[in-house]
Amino acid sequence: MDWLNAIVQGTLLGGLYALFAAGLSLIFGVMRLVNIAHGDLIVLAAYLGLTVTTATGIHPLLALAIVVPVMAAIGYVLQRSLLNQTLGDDLLPPLLVTFGLSVIIQNALLEGYTADPQKLSAGGLETASFALGGLTLGVLPVLTFAIAIAVIWGLQWTFYQTALGRAFRAVSDNQDIAQLMGLNRRHIFGLAMALALAVTAVAGILLGIRTSFDPSIGGGRLIFGFEAVIIGGLGNLWGTLIGGVILGVAQTIGAQIDPGWQILAGHIAFLIILAVRPNGLFPRISA
């Protein structure tokens, strides 16, 4: 029963990892940008949530109404003012600029909020649970998983059913021809980053309710998201969800064996999949 419990809890944890990964996957799909600052942006969203909840006293989930648009605005401005300048054939500029951004965000958070671990207080939601067939499930993990499915479904729908999604797919396929067809790729990239950071905001708030956080944990969150993307296969959002679940299950099973092995087991599962299936389990595009 312990093992079944570990698998179920790991699956639910995978929902959070899929949320870390969805934004990463989205911007790579649209503009082939790998954002090293992604994890720090998740942490930034958690801190924004902290500021909003302490200033107004509202529930962290209600704070999403403020944090999501703020993060989306940050994303648009960041893309148009900085990241668009780095896009091109050379791989180095986007990588190094987002790496610099990561260091800046991390230290700015350290300056503003100190290194003390913080947590978003969600009252009864943090500890609420219900029994299901002999297992006890936390309401928050189940809610997180449901939100992850909803977000990924929403992104899929945006990509394949809306005019904006068509623009995303067009610039993804061929930037120059999309430009000739009257799409402003700089604007489209800005919107893609805004959407990615809106998802990041949701991930950050849910992270902040689930565990404590401090400015230094961004790198770790980036790695979890990245592993979920690679396990699932590039360009496949549902694959990313499965990747997150595999990572989450590997971690909870590792923790079941020895608590010190939790994170390590996730990394090892990732490396095994990389060795066996270098393109991930369900690849759609090649990098």
Next chain:
Amino acid sequence: MTTTTYSVTRSSQAARVAAILGALVLIALIAAPWWAGRADMRLMGELFLYLSLATLWNLMAGYAGLVSVGQQAYVGFGGYMLFALTMFGGLHPLAAIALSGILGALISIPVAVLIFRLRGAYFAIGTWVIAEVFRLGFAQVSALGGGSGSSLPVAIVKSLASKRAMRESLSYWLALGAAVLVVTAVYLFLRSRKGLALTAIRDNETAASSLGIDIWRTKFIVYVVTSAFTAMIGALIFLQKLRISPDAAFSVNDWTAFVIFIVVIGGIGTIEGPIIGTLVFFLLRETLADLGTTYLIVLGIVAIVVMLKAPKGLWGLIRSRFDIQIFPLGYRITKRD
């Protein structure tokens, strides 16, 4: 009728002058224990080790296109090997440093086979995962102090040299020697046949491949050699620190972020760049260190601005203005009257 003859040379007046000046500076640096204070020697020792790390990272990222954000894996690995080999293997610290280089090369082979499957930016994050695996792995080894780390026993430190002043001089010379060795090795490598292949890959991978260069193999060799040297530098770093812990040994900020900033600010893809970058980095650090986190924010901003406005770094600006090369790699045609 006058004829003009042309000659093809590698060297130049500037390079010859720089070589003489460099030799003089090197002699002065070797003599540092007789003229510099203890604090200055410590600082210079640290500078030489950062210069070595930056030169190695530049060889990978600037020439082989292998942008790694996980070199702390080998810095930490080398440091831990120094501790393990001296404490449990009973080796002399100098032998342990050499052996940690060999072990670093050995462990980098399976790592390379695995992460070379990732392309471009995903390769970068893949290297970070490896570094995390190393960090978490060494934190599990209770003989080396687990998560809290351990100190180098006094007997081992004394085996290096019994007097403190001698130890400090020796530690300084090792750092200086490492920097000279690394810069010279990279310089000679880039002048060799393999180096030419590497430069071709940097300029255009497809064209290089069509000329018969085995890209995977060339990159693989660069990765393994860089890892070996990085592990040796890591062993030297922790021989100076005398204390190791997983978080310090595998710190992404200390061993990768700073190194990347040094190379980007100095000028990526040149031998001179990391040298200038290291000097600028230490100058900034010594003047702004009191600002704490603000200093890191400033460093990040400077690196972003340099990357966007002057992608070839400070050395690139100097070179485009004065057309000089201190470490002559390419050939130039000069007219003789």
